[in-house]
Amino acid sequence: MPIDKIVPSVAEAVSGISSGMTIMISGFGFAGVPNDLIQGVLDLGATDLTVISNNAGTGTDGLAALIGSGRVRRIICSYPRSKGSDLFDARYAAGEIELELVPQGTLSERMRAAGAGIGGFFTPTGAGTELAAGKEIRMIDGREYVLETPLRADVALVQAQAADRWGNLVYAKAGRNFGPVMAMAADLTVVQVREIVPLGLLDPEVIVTPSIFVDRVTLMDNEREWDI
Amino acid sequence: MPIDKIVPSVAEAVSGISSGMTIMISGFGFAGVPNDLIQGVLDLGATDLTVISNNAGTGTDGLAALIGSGRVRRIICSYPRSKGSDLFDARYAAGEIELELVPQGTLSERMRAAGAGIGGFFTPTGAGTELAAGKEIRMIDGREYVLETPLRADVALVQAQAADRWGNLVYAKAGRNFGPVMAMAADLTVVQVREIVPLGLLDPEVIVTPSIFVDRVTLMDNEREWDI
Amino acid sequence: MSTALAESVTKLSRLDIARRAAAMIPDGSYVNLGIGIPTLAANVMPAGREIVLHSENGILGVGPAPAEKDRDRDLINASKEYVTLLPGGAYFVHSDAFVMIRGGHLDLALLGAFEVAANGDLANWTTADRRFPPGVGGAMDLAAGAKAIWVLTDHVTKKGEPKIVNACRLPLTAKGVVKRIFTDLALIDVEPRGLVVREMAPGLTLEALQAVTEPALILAQDWREMVVPAT
Amino acid sequence: MSTALAESVTKLSRLDIARRAAAMIPDGSYVNLGIGIPTLAANVMPAGREIVLHSENGILGVGPAPAEKDRDRDLINASKEYVTLLPGGAYFVHSDAFVMIRGGHLDLALLGAFEVAANGDLANWTTADRRFPPGVGGAMDLAAGAKAIWVLTDHVTKKGEPKIVNACRLPLTAKGVVKRIFTDLALIDVEPRGLVVREMAPGLTLEALQAVTEPALILAQDWREMVVPAT
Numbered sequence: 001m002p003i004d005k006i007v008p009s010v011a012e013a014v015s016g017i018s019s020g021m022t023i024m025i026s027g028f029g030f031a032g033v034p035n036d037l038i039q040g041v042l043d044l045g046a047t048d049l050t051v052i053s054n055n056a057g058t059g060t061d062g063l064a065a066l067i068g069s070g071r072v073r074r075i076i077c078s079y080p081r082s083k084g085s086d087l088f089d090a091r092y093a094a095g096e097i098e099l100e101l102v103p104q105g106t107l108s109e110r111m112r113a114a115g116a117g118i119g120g121f122f123t124p125t126g127a128g129t130e131l132a133a134g135k136e137i138r139m140i141d142g143r144e145y146v147l148e149t150p151l152r153a154d155v156a157l158v159q160a161q162a163a164d165r166w167g168n169l170v171y172a173k174a175g176r177n178f179g180p181v182m183a184m185a186a187d188l189t190v191v192q193v194r195e196i197v198p199l200g201l202l203d204p205e206v207i208v209t210p211s212i213f214v215d216r217v218t219l220m221d222n223e224r225e226w227d228i
Numbered sequence: 229m230p231i232d233k234i235v236p237s238v239a240e241a242v243s244g245i246s247s248g249m250t251i252m253i254s255g256f257g258f259a260g261v262p263n264d265l266i267q268g269v270l271d272l273g274a275t276d277l278t279v280i281s282n283n284a285g286t287g288t289d290g291l292a293a294l295i296g297s298g299r300v301r302r303i304i305c306s307y308p309r310s311k312g313s314d315l316f317d318a319r320y321a322a323g324e325i326e327l328e329l330v331p332q333g334t335l336s337e338r339m340r341a342a343g344a345g346i347g348g349f350f351t352p353t354g355a356g357t358e359l360a361a362g363k364e365i366r367m368i369d370g371r372e373y374v375l376e377t378p379l380r381a382d383v384a385l386v387q388a389q390a391a392d393r394w395g396n397l398v399y400a401k402a403g404r405n406f407g408p409v410m411a412m413a414a415d416l417t418v419v420q421v422r423e424i425v426p427l428g429l430l431d432p433e434v435i436v437t438p439s440i441f442v443d444r445v446t447l448m449d450n451e452r453e454w455d456i
Numbered sequence: 457m458s459t460a461l462a463e464s465v466t467k468l469s470r471l472d473i474a475r476r477a478a479a480m481i482p483d484g485s486y487v488n489l490g491i492g493i494p495t496l497a498a499n500v501m502p503a504g505r506e507i508v509l510h511s512e513n514g515i516l517g518v519g520p521a522p523a524e525k526d527r528d529r530d531l532i533n534a535s536k537e538y539v540t541l542l543p544g545g546a547y548f549v550h551s552d553a554f555v556m557i558r559g560g561h562l563d564l565a566l567l568g569a570f571e572v573a574a575n576g577d578l579a580n581w582t583t584a585d586r587r588f589p590p591g592v593g594g595a596m597d598l599a600a601g602a603k604a605i606w607v608l609t610d611h612v613t614k615k616g617e618p619k620i621v622n623a624c625r626l627p628l629t630a631k632g633v634v635k636r637i638f639t640d641l642a643l644i645d646v647e648p649r650g651l652v653v654r655e656m657a658p659g660l661t662l663e664a665l666q667a668v669t670e671p672a673l674i675l676a677q678d679w680r681e682m683v684v685p686a687t
Numbered sequence: 688m689s690t691a692l693a694e695s696v697t698k699l700s701r702l703d704i705a706r707r708a709a710a711m712i713p714d715g716s717y718v719n720l721g722i723g724i725p726t727l728a729a730n731v732m733p734a735g736r737e738i739v740l741h742s743e744n745g746i747l748g749v750g751p752a753p754a755e756k757d758r759d760r761d762l763i764n765a766s767k768e769y770v771t772l773l774p775g776g777a778y779f780v781h782s783d784a785f786v787m788i789r790g791g792h793l794d795l796a797l798l799g800a801f802e803v804a805a806n807g808d809l810a811n812w813t814t815a816d817r818r819f820p821p822g823v824g825g826a827m828d829l830a831a832g833a834k835a836i837w838v839l840t841d842h843v844t845k846k847g848e849p850k851i852v853n854a855c856r857l858p859l860t861a862k863g864v865v866k867r868i869f870t871d872l873a874l875i876d877v878e879p880r881g882l883v884v885r886e887m888a889p890g891l892t893l894e895a896l897q898a899v900t901e902p903a904l905i906l907a908q909d910w911r912e913m914v915v916p917a918t
């Protein structure tokens with residue numbers, strides 16, 4: 001039977017995502033954010049979510065909408081506050097959302113560790129700071145390192161540029177950002193793409209996320225504009 | 229001043245490599261082996277070398293020649309013995325070369341750790357085996373992990389397909405193998421390429437090794453055939 | 457121990473062992489083929505099904521061997537044999553090949569073995585002969601990382617000694633990982649209750665199979681004669 | 688402490704601080720520009736020189752801001768501003784952007800600061816005001832990983848209090864990493880013997896500079912008046 005990871009709708013792409021899950025969401029600033037899929041999760045009604053994402057959303061759509069609607073119990077990110085992050089800021093000020101702040105390089109390295117079967121790693125980042133509080137510290141070659149653990153999710157929502165039916169992905173410019181590491185680190189990786197191409201059309205030298213990391217692909221609404 | 233990492237000869241590419249150094253050599257089987265650069269090191273006369281490479285050379289040229297000539301004191305690799313690895317086999321049987329055997333995934337992950345500033349990582353690979361003897365073991369989520377350390381080199385010799393004057397690299401098929409991680413993990417990264425292209429010609433989406441990891445690039449002799 | 461089998465037994469060839477195993481791989485699986493008999497499977501994958509073969513030098517979507525004139529020195533598998541790439545295939549850096557392996561993304565790895573123990577322990581990286589350099593390659597990573605390990609091997613050594621043993625004498629590759637064993641004589645599942653014989657080569661009896669196997673074998677109620685599928 | 692400077696002092700604008708720093712970056716350097724004044728440097732890199740700018744969202748070879756009509760929502764820097772890509776630039780996954788940072792491959796990072804201490808300690812990720820969520824971003828990685836850290840900042844806070852202090856009061860980003868400080872008033876090197884003033888803004892005296900700086904300053908023998916280079 002041919003492998004076909006393409007699903008015909010956002011609703012099918014996000015089916016099975018349920019309350020209490022941990023969800024990774026790709027994007028850095030407004031580049032590479034899977035807004036259609038986030039809207040799909042909103043429409044599902046899932047709540048009590050833990051979200052892992054670099055930022056905490058801006059404007060009124062996408063991640064900001066998910067947070068603003070009270071569906072997110074906890075967010076793990078590196079830089080929540082930005083111009084336009086009012087919906088997050090308000091929830092935070094009211095004590096209605098938990099924040100786990102992770103240095104940005106540690107955030108993606110923890111995802112990679114999860115995807116790569118690494119049980120933990122020592123990083124110099126954050127040594128001697130508040131963000132290393134309570135973590136195991138080790139001197140290696142005269143330098144302080146912090147032990148960091150893998151970061152997994154139940155689901156990764158990723159935006160990419162193009163995919164084929166096996167789920168191979170290419171990205172667009174800085175929209176690549178967290179997509180490839182999140183795709184590795186989740187039990188279920190769901191991708192929205194601008195374009196679906198025939199198998200064999202993506203140059204094997206150029207594929208960024210090989211198909212093994214991808215479970216479902218759906219075509220995004222290329223016309224829709226989001227306030228993010 | 230424009231950045232220009234292109235050097236006009238193999239001799240200039242390998243200049244400064246000296247006895248006692250640790251050298252990474254790209255390649256898996258006969259694909260992606262930087263034979264011109266290895267020959268350059270042979271011509272330099274450097275000896276007492278530690279070589280880090282997946283295999284230990286086959287035939288009479290390249291890594292096999294370096295080992296056969298007695299220049300390599302120690303090799304760190306995953307799979308030294310292959311059809312045609314006679315020069316290595318003889319040195320090994322005579323006790324004239326030290327062998328550090330590393331599980332293959334641990335080999336490239338240790339290189340990546342060195343390149344990524346990671347002080348060490350826990351891997352399940354090799355737990356409960358001879359190759360974990362003497363290493364720190366830790367139970368993580370009920371599973372045994374082995375602590376592995378970063379693997380650095382003074383020099384990495386890498387073969388790639390094409391480069392520009394900044395040192396951006398693309399590779400050819402399975403010839404990619406260890407090139408990108410070795411390029412990250414050495415103090416000096418020297419690359420031989422089949423083709424040098426003008427800056428801007430390599431698609432920024434497609435560059436595999438960004439220029440920051442590369443120090444010197446030289447054009448290889450595309451006509452020369454090697455017995456490897 | 458060295459036991460001659462009755463001449464009426466039709467042992468499987470190495471390629472037929474690979475064929476038998478390949479036929480059981482579920483559709484859509486991501487599978488690594490180790491050195492030895494497993495590598496042969498790339499050339500006998502069942503027609504009309506999509507299975508994605510992984511090679512740890514940095515390839516997904518490995519296809520069958522090329523004609524001699526189409527050999528490309530940049531396109532070899534981890535056994536250093538010329539291969540092709542299927543549409544949908546991809547190349548990547550070695551460390552990412554092992555992200556796939558160690559990270560549990562491979563559905564299955566087919567590996568060779570020097571010894572397999574009744575509890576699923578695997579020894580396949582070094583012999584007792586210390587004159588020859590050991591070679592671990594990706595064996596320990598595959599054994600630790602793939603979701604399932606099937607072993608493809610001759611049933612006995614060249615000297616006729618059992619390779620399926622009570623406990624491995626050779627240094628281990630990994631503990632308790634082997635789920636299924638395909639040999640020239642039988643298809644055996646490694647289960648908590650013991651080694652369960654699912655299929656036997658034509659003409660073989662359980663007694664004869666047991667005579668070349670150290671641990672006690674359990675014959676499955678629904679055992680069948682081994683049939684090598686056409687490819 | 689709040690001290691008015693003499694009106695005759697010509698403070699540098701934020702863009703001029705960025706210009707002054709950009710002019711000192713060695714040819715061929717790989718450089719990350721942090722949020723705040725550092726980001727401005729991308730638009731005032733010295734002409735005729737090649738310096739490769741890194742952005743931690745996954746870009747090497749960042750070019751100046753595009754014209755409004757050429758903005759691309761997929762091409763932004765880590766400060767979420769529209770940028771361009773120079774020939775020779777490349778895109779990569781976020782984790783590789785931090786391989787470059789943490790692995791010591793960047794020659795230089797230009798960072799903003801809330802506080803810099805005399806020993807090079809840096810605080811730039813969270814204020815004392817716990818009503819506002821902290822944002823660490825890549826600051827700790829850059830501070831720990833780049834070969835050199837230069838800070839670009841206003842010399843005093845909006846309230847007129849020194850940002851160059853004896854010891855950081857705010858939570859640290861990293862210990863002892865800052866090598867050079869560019870402000871609207873001075874260029875100061877962090878050396879083992881203390882803070883060495885290399886340049887002062889036109890009209891400024893050491894006394895006036897010291898009055899808005901906590902640690903004792905050392906005036907370099909060859910100190911000069913700050914000149915903002917043309918770009």
